Amino acid sequence: MGKLLELRSLALLAFSLFVASILLRKPQKSTEIAMPTITEIFGVKIENNPPQSKLDELSVTTWPKYNSEPSKIPWTFKTRETMYIVEGKAKVCVDGHEGSFEIGAGDLVVFPQGMKITWEVL
Known part of the structure; x- marks a missing residue:
């Protein structure tokens, strides 16, 4: 009986060392690339x-810049308009739709021609 307990103890020790070696293994660098997410709201x-x-490709760095303090601004897009948000965020309410959504730093946003909105710069 003594040898059986000793073997179980050795087996438990070996298993514990195996698990520890997995847990302590240095994490590998991830090769995952963050994919952009594209959504459409209203x-x-x-x-x-x-x-x-x-x-x-869009030459975003050459686009005109717009800065605003927190405020609410009604706006109608006379043409299809694409914008890239560099910093900050805004809440957008689209006329004819209930609710709102936020856009912020890192978002590339396309508004269709004729859309009426109210910006709330946050």
């Missing part, structure tokens, strides 16, 4: 964190 297309190549 006809507004929002791409969160688009790839830099897309921003370069």
Whole structure:
């Protein structure tokens, strides 16, 4: 009986060392790439964190900049308009729809022509 307990103890020790070696193993670097997410809300297309190549292709750095203090602004898009949010966030209420949604830093947003909204710069 003494040898059986000793073998079980050795087996338990070996198993414990095996589990510890797995848990203490250095994590491998992830090869996952964060994929941008694209959603559409009330006809507004929002791409969160688009790839830099897309921003370069659109020449985003040459676009005019708009800054605003917190405020509410009604707006009608006379043409289809694409914007990239560099910093901050805004709540958007689309006329004819209940509810609102937020856009913020890292979002590439496309508003369709003729859409009427109210911005609430937060």
